[in-house]
Amino acid sequence: MSTELAIETTGLVKVFGDNRAVDGIDLAVPTGTVYGVLGPNGAGKTTAVRMLATLLRPDGGSARIFGKDVVKDADAVRSRVSLTGQYASVDEDLTGAENLVLLGRLLGHAKPAARDRAEQLLDGFGLSEAAGKQVKNYSGGMRRRIDIAASILNTPDVLFLDEPTTGLDPRSRNQVWDIVRAVVAHGTTVLLTTQYLDEADQLASRIAVIDQGKVIAEGTKGELKASVGAGTVHLRLRDADQRAEAQQVLALALNADVQLDADPVALTARVDGQSTEQGAAEQAGRALAELARCGITVDNFSLGQPSLDEVFLALTDKKGVAA
Amino acid sequence: MSTATAKTEPEDVQLAAPDQERLSALLVGQERPPRPSALSASMAFGWRAMLKIKHVPEQLFDVTAFPIMLVLMYTYLFGGALAGSTEEYIQFLLPGIMVMSVVMITMYSGIAVNTDIAKGVFDRFRTLPIWRPAPMVGYLLGDVLRYLLAAVVMLGVGMIIGFRPEGGVLGVLAGIALLIVFSFAFSWIWTMFGLLLRSEKSVMGVSMMVIFPLTFLSNVFVDPKTMPGWLQAFVNNSPVTHLATAVRELIAGNWPAADILWTLGWSGVLMAVFGAVTMRLYNRK
Numbered sequence: 096m097s098t099e100l101a102i103e104t105t106g107l108v109k110v111f112g113d114n115r116a117v118d119g120i121d122l123a124v125p126t127g128t129v130y131g132v133l134g135p136n137g138a139g140k141t142t143a144v145r146m147l148a149t150l151l152r153p154d155g156g157s158a159r160i161f162g163k164d165v166v167k168d169a170d171a172v173r174s175r176v177s178l179t180g181q182y183a184s185v186d187e188d189l190t191g192a193e194n195l196v197l198l199g200r201l202l203g204h205a206k207p208a209a210r211d212r213a214e215q216l217l218d219g220f221g222l223s224e225a226a227g228k229q230v231k232n233y234s235g236g237m238r239r240r241i242d243i244a245a246s247i248l249n250t251p252d253v254l255f256l257d258e259p260t261t262g263l264d265p266r267s268r269n270q271v272w273d274i275v276r277a278v279v280a281h282g283t284t285v286l287l288t289t290q291y292l293d294e295a296d297q298l299a300s301r302i303a304v305i306d307q308g309k310v311i312a313e314g315t316k317g318e319l320k321a322s323v324g325a326g327t328v329h330l331r332l333r334d335a336d337q338r339a340e341a342q343q344v345l346a347l348a349l350n351a352d353v354q355l356d357a358d359p360v361a362l363t364a365r366v367d368g369q370s371t372e373q374g375a376a377e378q379a380g381r382a383l384a385e386l387a388r389c390g391i392t393v394d395n396f397s398l399g400q401p402s403l404d405e406v407f408l409a410l411t412d413k414k415g416v417a418a
Numbered sequence: 419m420s421t422a423t424a425k426t427e428p429e430d431v432q433l434a435a436p437d438q439e440r441l442s443a444l445l446v447g448q449e450r451p452p453r454p455s456a457l458s459a460s461m462a463f464g465w466r467a468m469l470k471i472k473h474v475p476e477q478l479f480d481v482t483a484f485p486i487m488l489v490l491m492y493t494y495l496f497g498g499a500l501a502g503s504t505e506e507y508i509q510f511l512l513p514g515i516m517v518m519s520v521v522m523i524t525m526y527s528g529i530a531v532n533t534d535i536a537k538g539v540f541d542r543f544r545t546l547p548i549w550r551p552a553p554m555v556g557y558l559l560g561d562v563l564r565y566l567l568a569a570v571v572m573l574g575v576g577m578i579i580g581f582r583p584e585g586g587v588l589g590v591l592a593g594i595a596l597l598i599v600f601s602f603a604f605s606w607i608w609t610m611f612g613l614l615l616r617s618e619k620s621v622m623g624v625s626m627m628v629i630f631p632l633t634f635l636s637n638v639f640v641d642p643k644t645m646p647g648w649l650q651a652f653v654n655n656s657p658v659t660h661l662a663t664a665v666r667e668l669i670a671g672n673w674p675a676a677d678i679l680w681t682l683g684w685s686g687v688l689m690a691v692f693g694a695v696t697m698r699l700y701n702r703k
Contacts, residue, residue, distance in 0.1 A: 148541075178545050180541050185542065198542070201454060205451075219437060219443070219444045
């Protein structure tokens with residue numbers, strides 16, 4: 096059957112003192128896909144991943160990787176998974192090449208084979224020139240690469256990437272994305288945690304949104320976006336005194352909640368492009384025209400994808416969307 | 419999606435983009451070797467410890483300069499008062515101070531474990547399908563080399579200022595071997611604290627609390643006969659006293675069977691108890 100689940104959790108729980116860091120998470124990740132786990136800092140993403148990678152013992156529920164329990168069959172799980180953590184999981188005192196040779200040997204390669212493999216990986220990841228430098232002297236992007244290279248030393252069946260691009264510049268981020276795509280193209284299942292909707296959008300086929308240790312929404316990208324609305328309108332008015340009026344006009348024209356931003360001349364509203372005949376842009380355009388008719392001067396206008404903040408606000412408002 | 423945004427700007431040419439084709443080639447058709455034996459996994463971690471010494475040679479300061487300082491300090495400070503002359507005293511002191519220094523140096527194992535945990539590399543090791551104690555054994559294998567270095571340095575300094583080992587090469591080798599066996603076993607106390615305590619500072623603090631009384635309340639500096647009875651009871655049964663006596667006698671060319679047995683017994687107990695606790699903490703962490 097091709098529907099074998101690579102990762103499956105039921106009611107997974109981890110408690111630290113009074114804090115239920117992971118509070119009953121159910122996940123089902125089909126083999127060969129990229130599954131995005133999206134959530135803010137402290138949502139429980141890392142804790143969940145650490146349990147799946149056998150680093151933490153669950154306090155409740157169960158988790159299986161290809162049917163093997165992460166507690167009872169930890170060794171079988173370890174032979175099939177790799178983890179790239181938020182912090183470089185390589186030895187900073189060692190050089191890039193030494194790190195890879197060490198891991199190669201720990202994975203059972205003889206020393207010459209480990210050396211060959213390290214050389215190939217460094218080459219493939221564009222790190223040949225940095226091979227002899229200590230990892231502590233690497234840039235953020237280079238660290239992330241050596242870290243991922245270490246994770247695919249033996250191509251894993253499941254790769255956990257815990258916020259792989261947090262803190263990277265846009266170019267390094269794109270390069271990490273390319274690497275992830277190459278890994279997935281070879282059949283590895285990837286579980287990716289991220290704070291960026293954009294990243295989940297680029298890479299993942301299904302996404303679970305977690306907040307406070309619970310899955311608050313799960314589905315394909317399309318389902319998730321539809322549940323949040325097509326886009327967000329940001330407006331800046333010339334005159335702060337007109338904001339209250341603008342809020343009313345917009346709420347009527349867009350049939351949506353309009354939030355007042357911290358900036359006294361700015362407003363934000365969600366546009367729900369799916370529920371009416373008109374597209375999001377058309378709706379926004381009509382709203383602008385309406386504002387102009389009421390004599391409200393708009394200095395700046397933008398229509399963008401919902402940000403993660405907005406996805407959260409929307410999801411926590413509605414509670415439990417597409418299952 | 420293409421990486422059209424990834425145009426190379428002059429300032430970061432040093433980092434080439436990863437090559438897609440070569441990347442793909444890396445991922446296919448590799449067979450997975452069988453998991454390594456307990457020994458080869460431990461040796462790989464031992465190799466890591468050597469590499470760390472190679473990259474950060476300053477860390478050898480505590481096994482070179484510190485022991486030299488101890489030998490010189492105690493010999494000239496106490497020699498005249500305790501034994502009449504420094505030449506007399508060094509004959510008694512050197513094996514003991516060697517034991518004391520090496521046992522003290524073992525506490526750096528705990529600090530190394532603790533700093534490693536704070537970094538991500540520990541997570542990597544713990545997700546590998548290897549013999550669980552291998553990373554710990556690897557640390558201690560690296561440390562054994564440090565202990566050996568410290569012992570040799572102290573012996574060298576001792577001989578320069580007048581120490582003469584009556585037991586010859588064989589006696590010295592036997593003495594140092596026993597010292598290293600005990601230190602390896604003793605180190606498991608520190609790996610335990612390294613895993614148990616939260617910061618490097620607290621590991622250091624606890625280590626001092628244990629190591630100072632244990633090493634000073636022994637027969638390293640003086641014969642326990644002049645001590646009050648209750649203290650003698652402690653000192654005569656301390657593992658450090660047994661070890662110091664055994665090493666001293668071995669180097670002097672004797673065969674202190676009882677003290678050797680006591681030392682090996684203590685080593686076995688320490689390793690069984692603290693090794694087990696260390697591994698339990700390691701698996702639970």
